Amino acid sequence: MAVELRLLGAVEATANGRTLDLGPARQRCVLVALAVGAGNPTSLDQLADRVWAERLPSGGRKVLYGYLSRLRRIFEDVGVTIERRSGGYVLTVDDGAVDLHRFRTLVAGARCAESDEESLALYDQALGLWYGEAVADLDTPWFVALRGELATERLAVQLDHAEVALRCGRHAELLPALSTLAMGHPLDERLAGLLMLALHQSGRQADALERYELTRKRLADELGIDPGRQLREAHLVVLAAEPAGAPVTTNAVPRQLPAPPRWFIGRTGELAQLDQAIVAGSTVVISTIGGMGGIGKTYLALQWAYRNLHRYPDGQLFVNLGGFDGTGEPVSTAAAVRRFLDALGVVAGAIPADVDSQLGMYRGLVADRRMLIVLDNARDTAQVAPLLPGGTSCTVLVTSRHRLGGLVAAHGAQPLALGGFDPGDARALLTCRLGQDKVAAEPAAVDELVRHCAGLPLALGIVAARAASHPDFGLAAVADEMAPASARLDALDVGELTANLRAAFTASYNALSDGVALMFCQLGLVPGPDISVSAAASLFGLPGTAAASGLRELEAAHLVQQHLPGRYRMHDLITLYAAEQARRHLDQVQRTQASQRLSDFYIHTAYAGERLLDPDRPAIELPAPPPSCTPERHRDVTEALAWLETEHPAALAMLATLARAGDHARTWRLAWSLGTFQWRRGHVADNLETWRVALAAARALGDLSMLSQAHRRLGLAFARANEHEPAVEQLRQAVDVAERAGDPADLSVNHQSFAWVCARQGRDAEALLHAERALRLLPQAAVDANSLNLVGWYKARSGQFEQALEYCEAALTACRREGNREVEADTLDSLGFIAHNLGRHNEAVAHYRQAATLFSQLGHVYELANTFDILGRSLCSLGQGAEADAIWRRALALFEAQHRTSDATRIRRQLRGFERRTAVASARTPIEGLAKLH
Missing domain, CATH: 1.10.10.10 (Winged helix-like DNA-binding domain superfamily/Winged helix DNA-binding domain)
Structure with a gap:
């Protein structure tokens, strides 16, 4: 109805x-x-x-x-x-x-x-x-x-x-209605201007001028203001004496937006952020969409614009300012404003001659209109600021590869930094471009394409275009073409500037100052996932302040991203481009010097941390860094651990790079400097790979002391990874090398390590033999706390608790005399185990708590997890179930963080109550008392 x-x-x-x-x-x-x-x-x-x-x-x-x-x-x-x-x-x-x-x-x-x-x-x-x-x-x-x-x-x-x-041309029929409206709204300047134009087109120029003068006088008398820009421009049109009846387009409604994006995926959060800015704005709203070339800034601006056309009934202005086109100079202010005046319908005779007056006319024309102004591809704030409208009713969208901080600071612009697509949106874009059937037919190839494009919309679009142009080749062929990193940028080129990733990056690179362009090239030599300001300073060979300034400029150009305070990273494809530029603009000597400054930064800073973590470990020789390399200094163990934790991925990448380059001396020094940190923090897989690389470097250098230590450390790493056969083989080779070198101290440490590996395999009697042999190899004056503790520990493992107690108490006295806190923690752990098995559970708990405190202070979280585990059992023996539960949960969190799956599974069973009542004393995983196993 x-x-x-x-x-x-x-x-x-x-x-x-x-x-x-x-x-x-x-x-x-x-x-x-x-x-x-x-x-x-x-x-x-x-x-x-x-x-x-x-x-x-x-x-x-x-x-x-x-x-x-x-x-x-x-x-x-x-x-x-x-x-x-x-x-x-x-x-x-x-x-x-x-x-x-x-x-x-x-x-x-x-x-x-x-x-x-x-x-x-x-x-x-x-x-x-x-x-x-x-x-x-x-x-x-x-x-x-x-x-x-x-x-x-x-x-x-x-x-x-x-x-x-x-x-x-309907001016005649409009005149009565406009005249009536003007009587009811005598101070409406827009209405007065329209009435003037209707009179003018009707051949009544004198009446039009009289209407202007009447309105001007009323505005002055009643409001104390002069006519606004729009009314004055209508006055200019009348004064220009265009022929009566000629079309007058001073109040034209421009529709300058390019076609809407044909393929648009995702960006829900960014669109919502732009919506929120409009709702929150009480004056002219300016939003800057920033991001690297090819990230989809213009697409986002246009998508939002077309979704919000209803907000801007007075029209939309658009100009590509050409800031990073790579095809010529950016568009000048004069050219941009003239395009806007033409779009707004200002007749040629009414346009002022000088640019400032043209800008004033433009701002007046849009001041009270609900318009969207899109300033695309801006070079900098200076190019944008003159084109900002007057009044409070317009919205401005600016896209740029620069951050335009001046626009934010001086004009209240709201920045929106655009990132890449996640894998889901990347796949959705390929599906949208290529069709569901084609994508579903080759899922593995699509996964590879998504990975190679690293979330960059332009790269995904180029891949889709290549696939569409060769429909019979299949997506696997395109993925194979992109597989080699060295060929990836070539593959992302379909022969046109608008579909050429390298050209997009080049436009941003060419806009850099010379010094910062050099820094960008040097960043192409960085092997790690990111870089700190201090590391970059050594890479550049500059003071920290100069390095920070250059990185900020690169960040403003969206060529690097500060993803954490003081840490910068590049998009994967920009990294490839930076490496290209390094090969093109830096000679071999420059590349080598920059890379060595960076590697020496990591080596010397990691070495300084190592000396704080384990000052009793015998030192290695370390040449002084070059003058332009400035390693960091750590004030204490906490600061050293924090630096090593943060820089560990970058240091591992540098280690692999040094090994590939055949720089054996630097490879050895960096591997050695990471050893204690990796051991204490439970980086099992990384520790294993580090000592594999170090062993190859030691062999190349031909140093028997290095070779013995590398075999030993690699054997211990294999054992921790539960690979027992290669662990034993490496320890045998370590013993052989030490015997050839005639170094009893090194041979003693190798036997101590052998003891530990045997104990992990449940061969406690054999472990005790190795520990006792290690002790005998040392002269009486060289017997230290660690060797005493190890013999005591393996005696305890063999059930000889009273003898074990004598050795461990002597070890505790010695380590406190020597000031060796790590051995003290190991020994306290041993004493706790002995007390537990002798039924002295209160003593056991006290020893374990002291050991846990020391391990925590040392950052030795691997051993801390073990100590929490056995402490829980002692607490159970005292009937303190709630405390045991809490301690085991802390142990579980550490085991899970260290990817120690079997230990974590066992703790979960205990927490479920399967083993709480038994507290089996002999089921203890052997401790890692290897503070002196160098």
Whole structure:
């Protein structure tokens, strides 16, 4: 049944031409309050406020329920419903049934129409819906305010209609309506300008000039202001004396946006952020979309623009400022503003000669208009600032590869940094471009393409174009072409500047200053995932302040990203481009010197940390770094651990690079300097690979001491990884090398290590033999705490607890005398184990707690997990189940963090209660008491 709700006059409702009785005024108020927001919920409190304001009668809610119930009955047979939802009450009605909404739909269509004739027809239909003052018979404060808002909206549409009608030559029929409107709105400058132009086109130039003078005088007398830019420009048009009847387009509605993105994926959060900026803005809103070349800045700006066209009925301006096109100079301010004036319809004779005046005219023309201005591909703030509009009603979107910090600081721009796609969105984009069937047919190839493109939309688009141009080749062929890193940028080129990744990066690179361009090339030599400011300073051979300044410039150009405070990384594809530039612009000597400065930075800083972590470990020789390399200094163990933890991935990458380059001496020094850190922090796999690399370097250097230590350390790493056969083989080779070298101290340490490996295999008797042999190899004066503790530990493992106690107590006295805190922690752990097995559980708990405290202070989290494990068992033996539970949970967290799967599984069983009652004393995993196993 055809229903119509009329609000643009007295409130009425009809169904199939029959007028419906809507009841008393307050009931009609309820209907209108719901109809204004048809389809959206209106709460009961909102309804009460709109219907009664502050005059809510007693029992007002009950009265409201009555009104709603009666309205439901009135409309129950005509297809209109009133439903209660979580947010309030919702009026559901067919599209177009409410004249207010039909009016707004027609206006939106008129503003987006492709021709003036189509626009004019839609405006005529929209204005024809009005038959008086809106909601004329309702009088609460809310309805009075609504009536005023709708009157303002109607006037704006009437003026929009007049602008289009003037362009269509309908000035004669407009004059009466405009004259009448001007009488009711004598201070409306836009209306006055339109009336002047209608008079002018009707051949009444004198009347047009008189209208200007009358308006100017009223503005001065009543408001104390001069005419605005828009009215003055209309005055200029009249003074220019264009032929009467000629089209005047001073108030044209520009539609300059390029076509909307054909393929647009994701960016939900970024679109929402732009929406939020518009809602929050109380003045001209400026948003800067920044990011590296090819990241999709323009696509995002256009997608948002087309989603929000309804916000900007006065038009959209767009200019590509050419800041990073790579095809010429950026667009000048003069050229950009002239394009805008042309788009705004300013006749040639009215455009001032000088650029400043043109900018003033442009700002005046857009000052009070609801317009979107897109300044695409800006070079810097200086290029953008003159083109910012006056007034408070415009929105500006700026895209740039620079961060435009000046625009943020001086003009309140809201920055939005655009990152790459995640794998899901990357796959979705390829699916959108290539089709679901093609993507589903080769999932492995698609995974490779997504990985090679590293989330860069331009790269994904180029891949899709290549695949589409050779549909018979399959995606695997494209993936294979991109597989070698050295060929990847070549593969991301379809022969045009707009589809060439290398060209996109080159435009950003060419915009850098010479010094920063050199830094960019040097960053192409960095092997790690990121770099700190201090490491970069050594790479560049510059002071830290200069390095930080250069990195900030590169960050502003979106060529690097500061993903953590003081740490910078590059997008994978930019890294490849930087490496290309390094090979092109740096000679071999420059590349070698920069790489050596960086490697020496890591070696010397890691070595300094190592000396703090284990000062009793015999030192190695370390040549002084070059003068332009500035390693960091650590104040204490905590600072050293923090640096090693942060830089560990970068140091491992450097280690691999040094090994590939055949720089055996630096490879050995860096591997050695990472050893204690990796051991204490439980980096089992990394420790294994580090000593594999170190062993190869030691063999190449031919140093027996290095070779013995490398075999030993590699054997221990294999044992920790539960690879027992290669562990034993490496220890045998370590013993052989030490015997050939005739070094009893080194041979002793190798036997201590052998003992530990045997114990991990459950061969406790053999472990004790190795420990005792290690002790015998040392002269009496050289017997130290560590060797005593190891013999005591393996005696305890063999059940000889009283003898074990003697050795470990002697070891505790010695290590406290020597100040060796790591051996003290190991020995306390041994004493705890002995006390536990002798039934002295209180002593065991005390020893374990002291050991745990020391391991924690030393950052030795691997051994700390073991100590927590056995401490829990001792607590269980004392009946302290709750404390044992808490300690085991701490042990579990450490085991999981160290990827010690079997230990973690065992602790979970204990926590489930399977082993809490038994506390088996002999089931202890052997401790890692290897503080002296160098």
